[in-house]
Amino acid sequence: MIRHNKELFDYIAEISRPGALQHFTACSFAPGAHILTEGKKVFSVYIIKSGFVKCYFHTENGGTFIQEFFGEGELFGEIELLDDTASYCTVEAIAQVDLYKISKQDFLLLLEKDEKLNRLFIKTLITKLKYKASRHSYNQLHTIPEKLDRLKSRMPDLTEVIPKQDIADYLGITLRALNRAIKGMTGAV
């Protein structure tokens, strides 16, 4: 459920170390802080050094949809890399977060110059695509208890780390339905 990208993490750590070309800057956010805001322009691409964030947006009918939880090595802001469109989601720090930040222009230049980064970036996009596809289909074709089971098996401490409302938004269900499902799981007579 919380996405990671070790390969990208290691490589960014390597090329951003002191003494190397300094395209990246470091920045930190406290829990609850908004790193990107839906509807506002994006000027940089970010890679997570530590901590984790939730990425979500609101729909016209008042709902909230959680795109993803991102942890170490995950990248965001890339959707707006190639044009001037505003961010389509809000990225909010959950735990204390440290980030690598790089301007869109610099990142584009790096993609041209650094073949390995280029490859890693493409790989990252493909992995995101694949993950989204499997999540989307799973959510559509399974019942709430099944979805919960899957989540629990992938992240047993789920409910201690992430608020119930967020879990519900992630699964695209109501809080009521989530509670019912949790009760059903443990409450076998």
Place this chain on the structure above:
Amino acid sequence: MIRHNKELFDYIAEISRPGALQHFTACSFAPGAHILTEGKKVFSVYIIKSGFVKCYFHTENGGTFIQEFFGEGELFGEIELLDDTASYCTVEAIAQVDLYKISKQDFLLLLEKDEKLNRLFIKTLITKLKYKASRHSYNQLHTIPEKLDRLKSRMPDLTEVIPKQDIADYLGITLRALNRAIKGMTGAV
């Protein structure tokens, strides 16, 4: 609902014309033919020259999920570009389909040599990501009639082109529910 990619289409047409470097081969499939099959290895990347395909897979509980309908200029097979994993979905011709085909190795070389293609490819991946995110959230947070309305407004001749069962699978609902929703739309007293 049927995805297109004019920019990529134009560029591939340009670099694959007779006389240019011949990395691409042409191939055609009749309606109903399987271009890729879930679980089987993928050796090439494909770009659609004409016609359209459906891209779907089966879940362990017997359901079918339609990833996408692809038309002119859309690319597929790219998910398996960087590793040896088997195709995670089946790509089936709906109308007669003509394709550009290029081996994974050649495509990777081209991505290194041809900066413009590299950029276009990244753009294609980003566009797919964005589209998937919006589709996923819309499907999760809206009722069946709302989803149908949206589809109808984007593609009025929908039901004449695509079988009802496919539409239902695309929306992640049952055929019964689809019929009910259609009836509800037109059958206002």
Place this chain on the structure above:
DNA sequence: GTTGTCTATGGACAAATGTCCTTTTTTCTG
């Protein structure tokens, strides 16, 4: 024409999920 297969349509009922509210528990703040 007859049979068989596929698609479309919809009735009747069951099950899943959402809506609306109330109560309890936890966390935060002064």
Place this chain on the structure above:
DNA sequence: CAGAAAAAAGGACATTTGTCCATAGACAAC
């Protein structure tokens, strides 16, 4: 510590959606 605010839990009911049929039309094969 008191009080307010947020998160968790769940009752009762309405609505939506799925399941399981049954029927009817279109088309192909023989």
